[in-house]
Amino acid sequence: MNEENQIYFVDSDKLPEEALNRKHRLEQDPSYRTNHMEYMEGMEIVKSDIKDKVIEEMNNYDYSIYTSADVIRALSHKNCSIEDFKALLSPAAAPFLEQMAEKATLLTEQHFGNTVYIFTPLYIANYCQNYCVYCGFNCYNNIKRKKLTFEEIDHEMSVIAKTGMEEILMLTGESRYYSNIEYIGQAVKIAKKYFRNIGIEIYPVNVDEYKYLHECGVDYVTVFQETYNSDKYETLHLLGHKRVWPYRFDAQERALMAGMRGAGFSALLGLDDFRKDALASALHVYHINRRFPHAELSLSCPRLRPIVNNEKINPRDVGERELCQVLCAYRIFLPYVGITVSSRESAEFRNGIARICATKVSAGVSTGIGDHEEKYDDSDENGHIDVSREAGIDEAAGDEQFEINDNRSIDKMMNDMENGGLQPVLNDYVYV
Amino acid sequence: MMSDYKEMRNDKLVLGGHEFNSRFILGSGKYNINLIKAAVEQGGAEIITLAVRRANTAQKENILDFIPKGVTLLPNTSGARNAEEAVRIAKLSREMGCGDFVKIEIMNDTKYLLPDNYETIKATELLAKEGFVVLPYMYPDLNVARSLRDSGAAAIMPLAAPIGSNSGLETKAFIQILIDEIELPIIVDAGIGRPSQACEAMEMGAAAIMANTAIATAGDVPAMAGAFKKAIEAGRAAYLTGMGRVLTRGGSASDPLTGFLR
Numbered sequence: 301m302n303e304e305n306q307i308y309f310v311d312s313d314k315l316p317e318e319a320l321n322r323k324h325r326l327e328q329d330p331s332y333r334t335n336h337m338e339y340m341e342g343m344e345i346v347k348s349d350i351k352d353k354v355i356e357e358m359n360n361y362d363y364s365i366y367t368s369a370d371v372i373r374a375l376s377h378k379n380c381s382i383e384d385f386k387a388l389l390s391p392a393a394a395p396f397l398e399q400m401a402e403k404a405t406l407l408t409e410q411h412f413g414n415t416v417y418i419f420t421p422l423y424i425a426n427y428c429q430n431y432c433v434y435c436g437f438n439c440y441n442n443i444k445r446k447k448l449t450f451e452e453i454d455h456e457m458s459v460i461a462k463t464g465m466e467e468i469l470m471l472t473g474e475s476r477y478y479s480n481i482e483y484i485g486q487a488v489k490i491a492k493k494y495f496r497n498i499g500i501e502i503y504p505v506n507v508d509e510y511k512y513l514h515e516c517g518v519d520y521v522t523v524f525q526e527t528y529n530s531d532k533y534e535t536l537h538l539l540g541h542k543r544v545w546p547y548r549f550d551a552q553e554r555a556l557m558a559g560m561r562g563a564g565f566s567a568l569l570g571l572d573d574f575r576k577d578a579l580a581s582a583l584h585v586y587h588i589n590r591r592f593p594h595a596e597l598s599l600s601c602p603r604l605r606p607i608v609n610n611e612k613i614n615p616r617d618v619g620e621r622e623l624c625q626v627l628c629a630y631r632i633f634l635p636y637v638g639i640t641v642s643s644r645e646s647a648e649f650r651n652g653i654a655r656i657c658a659t660k661v662s663a664g665v666s667t668g669i670g671d672h673e674e675k676y677d678d679s680d681e682n683g684h685i686d687v688s689r690e691a692g693i694d695e696a697a698g699d700e701q702f703e704i705n706d707n708r709s710i711d712k713m714m715n716d717m718e719n720g721g722l723q724p725v726l727n728d729y730v731y732v
Numbered sequence: 733m734m735s736d737y738k739e740m741r742n743d744k745l746v747l748g749g750h751e752f753n754s755r756f757i758l759g760s761g762k763y764n765i766n767l768i769k770a771a772v773e774q775g776g777a778e779i780i781t782l783a784v785r786r787a788n789t790a791q792k793e794n795i796l797d798f799i800p801k802g803v804t805l806l807p808n809t810s811g812a813r814n815a816e817e818a819v820r821i822a823k824l825s826r827e828m829g830c831g832d833f834v835k836i837e838i839m840n841d842t843k844y845l846l847p848d849n850y851e852t853i854k855a856t857e858l859l860a861k862e863g864f865v866v867l868p869y870m871y872p873d874l875n876v877a878r879s880l881r882d883s884g885a886a887a888i889m890p891l892a893a894p895i896g897s898n899s900g901l902e903t904k905a906f907i908q909i910l911i912d913e914i915e916l917p918i919i920v921d922a923g924i925g926r927p928s929q930a931c932e933a934m935e936m937g938a939a940a941i942m943a944n945t946a947i948a949t950a951g952d953v954p955a956m957a958g959a960f961k962k963a964i965e966a967g968r969a970a971y972l973t974g975m976g977r978v979l980t981r982g983g984s985a986s987d988p989l990t991g992f993l994r
Contacts, residue, residue, distance in 0.1 A: 409949045410896045413762020466789060496788065594813050594840040636843045723764050727789040730811055730821055 305535055308433035310610045312442035323440050326431060326538040336534040336543045343547045344506040344554065350587040351549050357382070358528055358580040366390035375399055380633045385582065388629035389575050397625055404631035404657045411635050416722045417660040418713055419467040420460055421501075424448045424487055426669050426698045428473035430540030432526070434571065436607030436667075436701045437473040439539070443608050446669040446698025447478050453487050459672045461494035463664060463710045466727035468495045469522065473701075474503035474542050481509050488516040497729040499564070503541065504551035510558030519729075520596070521555035522564030523548060527572040528580035536571060552588055562596035563588065564640065569623065570604040570615040578626045582633055589637075598638030598660065599630055605644050605702040620649055624656075631657035643704040650706055651720055663713035665706075669698030743972065745917060745940055748833070748865030748886035750804070754778040755934070756964045757806065757919065758957060759944020761786060765798040767953045772800050775957030781806040781835055781942065784825040796830075806867065808835040815854035822859050834859060835889065836868040845895045849876045853883055860884025869921055872906035877914050887916050889942065892933065893923025896945045900929040904936070911937040927956075927963030934967025935975060 309327055311320060325332045339345055366387045374384035375396065387393060388400060425447035428437040436443060448456065460468065468491055472479040484502055491498050499520040500513065510521065527533050530545045537543045552563035565585050567577035578601075585597050601623060603615035618626075623645075630639060641650050641658040643665040650661055666672055708716065717724045745752040758777040760768055772780060780799055784807045787796050799805065807825040812818035815838065822834045836859070838851045852868045853876065859866045865886045870876055872890035880888055890910055893902040901907070902923060911918045917939030924930050930941040941964050950956035 406949075409762075410898065410945060413945070413948050414764065415762065464790070589843055593843060596842055636845075721764075725786070725789075728783065728786045730785040730788050730824060 305433060307612050308536070308610065310441070312440065312609070314442045315440065319440070323431070327433070330534075333534070333538055334543060336537070336545050337530065338544070339547055340541055340544055342506075343541075343544060346507070346550050346553055346557065348550060348553055350553065350584065350591070351546060353587055354528065354580050354583045355530075357583055358576050361386055361576055361579050363390035363392075363575050366392045368392050368395065371396050374632075375403060382583070382586075382633075385629060385633040386579060388632060389578055389626065393625060393629070394621070397621065397628070400625065400628035400632065401656045404628040405655065407631055407635040408657050408659070412659050414721060414723050415725045415728070416654050416658065416717050417467065417638075417728065418465070418663050418710065418717070418724050418726055419469055419497075419499075419660060420465050420662055420664045420710070421469040421471055421667070422456060422460065422672070423471045423667055423669050423698075423701065424453055424456075424484075425472045425475070425479040426701065427475040427478035428540075429475045429477060430542040431538045432540075432542060433536050433538065434568070434604060434607070434613055436609075436699065441607070441609055443699035444697070447483075448487075448670050450486060450490060452670055454490050454493075456670060456672045457491055457494045460664065464726060465664065465710055466495055467497040467499070467729070469499040469501060469662075471501045471701075472503070474540070476503060476541070481505065481512065485513055485516040488513060488518050492517040496727045499562075501564075504548050504554070507554045507558045510555045510560060514559050519560060520562035520564060520598075521552065521560050522566070522598075522600070523551040523555075524566040524568060524600070524602070525549060525581070525584070526568045528567060528577050528584075529572045532572040549584075552584075553591070556588070556592045556595050560595075562598065564598045564600060566600035566602060568602050568604060569618045569626070574618045574622065574626065578629070582630055585634060585637055589634075596638065597634075598640055599634070600640045600642060601627055601630070602642055602644050605705070607702050608699050620645075623649075624653065627653060627657050643706040644702065645705055647706045647708055647716070651716055654717060654722055655720055661713065661717075663708055663710045665704050667700040667702060667704060671697040743968065747867070747917065750865070752778045752804070754961075755940040755968055756957075756961055757781060757921075757940055757942040758947070759942065760795060760799070762944055762948035763953050765793060765795050768795075768798045769800050770954035771947065771957040772803055774954040774961070775947075776961045777803065777957070779804045779806050779833075781808050781944070782830075783808055783810045784821050784828070784830070785811045787828060787830070788824065796828075804833060805830045806833045806835050807831075808837045808869070809855075810837045810839070812836075812838045812855075813840050813851075814838065814848070815851045815858060818851070818855040819858050819862075822855075822864060823862075826864075832863060833865045833867070836866060847871055847891070849873060852876075853879045856880050856885050857883035867919065872903045872910055874906075874909050874913060877910050881914055881916055885916060887919050887939065888914055889919045889921040891922040892920050892929070893925075895922040897923050898925025898946050898949070899923055900925055901933060907933070907938070908936055927959045930960055931963040931967035931970075934964050935970045937971050938967075940964075 370387040371393045374387040426437050501522040533545050567581045638659045640660040714724045754776050756777045757779045760782045807830040809818040809821040836855050838848045840848045856866050856868050867887050869889045877888050893899040919940040920933040920938045921942040924943050925946045947956045
């Protein structure tokens with residue numbers, strides 16, 4: 301019995317018995333699952349020692365040994381060493397949250413001034429061939445599936461572009477079958493007509509495929525590692541190509557080798573020991589920066605959220621104070637790195653954290669498929685978008701990946717950021 | 733004494749044939765754009781830098797609209813990783829109507845944002861040939877400065893310290909060498925954190941100071957621009973006047989030691 305992960309397991313009554321049996325066996329019987337450390341056919345292997353460095357450091361990290369003296373020392377240093385960073389991530393740093401925030405604020409101002417970028421994500425398909433137990437798009441979850449046609453993509457993008465948005469992050473579920481590289485490449489070419497800066501968050505691909513996507517117009521690639529603990533990862537990603545942990549780890553490296561300008565990193569905090577995952581995420585960025593000093597790198601910090609058919613999923617021991625501590629530690633250790641805070645967090649949290657260390661926030665967010673017009677038209681007089689509505693109202697739309705928390709429109713977000721003394725920026729980019 | 737003051741009043745900064753009275757170049761990227769006008773006024777700045785990539789927007793509030801008329805734009809090529817990209821950004825800037833001035837910023841390093849001197853020389857040569865007034869941002873190296881001069885730069889912009897660091901004249905000795913050896917205006921750029929540091933650089937003979945973060949992170953942006961103005965003017969006046977001597981050790985007797993000699 302896989303008790304630790306029981307909260308994630310939901311059976312749909314729509315699944316045929318055979319599929320249900322298979323699902324149960326994947327959940328309960330490790331021997332039924334493939335070797336998650338073994339590359340599948342076609343997955344490119346790049347020579348890199350970054351993985352080993354990050355994992356060794358993470359495995360040796362015992363945060364219980366740090367004391368308030370270590371934290372005070374770390375805060376007094378001009379440059380934050382890896383050891384200092386470990387102290388700042390430890391429980392001993394909790395009483396120093398305000399001092400950490402002060403230091404983080406100064407560093408953010410120094411590197412980014414008072415600017416904050418605003419972007420929007422666009423999900424173009426939610427088909428997925430993986431069984432990741434915490435994700436709304438997982439292949440066993442009974443949700444409305446949709447893949448936008450090129451005409452629909454064009455239409456969605458025109459709706460978004462009308463709001464003034466200049467940067468878009470395009471996402472798909474992880475299915476090569478339904479959302480192949482050519483489909484994504486074509487969608488990116490459409491995006492070029494409307495936006496000045498394009499990112500993607502899709503399944504990891506090989507160097508030549510990243511190169512093709514870059515030529516289509518993509519400039520940055522975000523891949524979430526979910527958890528850096530490969531043993532834990534194995535128990536959560538039970539089926540599909542996403543199960544292969546090392547191929548995912550090297551994705552940013554392959555993207556940068558292909559000429560992408562930037563890369564985004566993250567663990568999904570709450571899946572495993574969040575302090576270790578935060579350490580590994582930041583060290584992943586640290587080592588990639590040493591190898592690719594020109595690359596523009598960013599970190600995100602998503603926490604678990606409820607999904608369609610499973611309201612119970614929650615961020616576990618990662619409360620807002622813990623999240624704030626992680627983000628401040630990121631900023632102090634990596635002052636030059638962008639920090640994105642997603643709509644999984646509340647408006648209050650995002651307003652506060654943008655003043656301390658976040659450099660990028662999303663607005664006008666829908667994690668569903670093909671429903672921007674409906675949602676944008678439904679924004680109320682305060683600029684809130686009604687996303688709590690039953691998805692069933694629009695039969696044509698696809699279901700959401702997770703429930704968002706902050707549903708502010710672009711205008712509302714711009715106003716709120718300005719009121720917080722920040723300068724919202726929609727573009728700071730020339731495609732070269 | 734009258735003639736000295738007169739001389740100071742005619743003291744112009746000349747860049748590519750254009751004359752400026754102010755020796756303070758103001759940055760625009762890190763503070764609210766609606767403060768730009770007040771900062772320009774209080775700082776007396778006649779040149780303001782801006783990132784082409786930042787102005788390349790359809791945003792309702794384009795930074796370009798907030799720059800007062802009569803101020804010379806100094807667009808920079810930040811975001812360029814090599815000479816070719818810098819040239820493309822400079823041409824885009826010209827198309828956007830930002831004029832012929834260009835500050836070359838080529839960085840292959842997102843952590844320290846240190847300029848790539850080699851690519852900067854290449855870009856300077858290409859853009860000078862295209863008729864731009866080229867101001868290259870560089871790491872202070874005499875040989876590179878000579879190459880930049882020979883490639884057609886209108887001035888040299890050595891960094892005082894890593895950009896945004898506000899840590900002052902860390903490269904002082906090398907900037908002094910550039911001032912002593914290169915006939916072009918030497919404009920100290922990046923790292924200047926306080927008016928006193930700007931003043932010191934001007935006393936050394938720098939032709940102008942470029943500052944952004946020091947002003948952007950101040951409590952009152954326009955007032956700090958005003959403080960920089962005064963410091964830069966004071967430093968310039970001191971330089972023109974001829975600095976007093978500095979003794980390396982001991983004091984100096986007010987009665988001459990050799991007074992007994994007949």
